[in-house]
């Protein structure tokens with residue numbers, strides 16, 4: 001008899017038994033241990049955990065910038081390396097990483113130039129993503145003429161410009177003050193809703209993780225292990241005031257407990 005299945009979101013990223021040990025001159029560093037995780041299409045997944053627990057390393061494994069010592073990762077049914085060649089990723093780092101000698105428009109266009117898009121298409125895309133991150137009119141400015149928050153928005157625009165399906169964000173707002181960060185958090189949610197990109201986001205901030213995510217992955221100190229995966233019950237539409245709601249506070253509490261439990265095992 002045919003079974004009636006509830007729609008299951010398509011899995012985009014799947015990690016199984018991922019282990020990674022770095023060999024260094026001072027001996028080996030065990031960065032990730034037995035990481036299993038499934039990420040569905042269009043999810044916003046935050047990774048939170050103490051410094052050095054392997055959050056960046058996990059993102060780098062997904063992006064094919066590191067190779068796990070054991071275990072497998074698949075991205076859209078491909079290896080991370082195949083996905084990278086299929087331009088599946090846009091990457092945003094903690095430092096905006098804009099070239100000071102290029103205008104903002106020139107910085108955003110750079111990956112498009114490297115990929116061989118023609119001038120008309122580059123101009124169209126740069127205009128579109130600058131509008132998305134609310135930087136229209138700043139195309140001809142240089143990075144130093146923009147505030148830190150604006151530079152970070154430009155770096156997000158650059159990652160969005162080639163329309164990769166997966167956005168990898170490594171503490172993009174870590175260096176910004178809280179007011180700017182709040183604003184960018186709101187903007188990022190809007191962008192995410194507008195683009196439907198599957199997003200992996202590293203943060204040290206519990207409120208940021210809870211505010212942004214559909215899924216929160218809590219990690220233990222090194223070797224990084226997943227201690228909790230929380231599927232957020234919060235609605236997708238989230239005004240900043242949602243942070244005062246009992247549901248929000250309850251999730252934040254669970255994240256904090258997960259972090260504490262990870263520490264206690266050490």
Ligand SMILES: Nc1ncnc2c1ncn2[C@@H]1O[C@H](COP(=O)(O)OP(=O)(O)OP(=O)(O)O)[C@@H](O)[C@H]1O
Nearest residue numbers: 022024029031050051052053054055056057058222
């Ligand atoms: N290329 C490398 N060679 C050797 N050790 C490395 C390398 N990259 C990372 N590590 C080590 O692996 C561990 C995990 O690092 P990672 O940057 O992933 O942590 P993190 O959770 O992102 O930390 P933070 O929150 O401070 O950014 C750290 O101890 C780090 O020193």
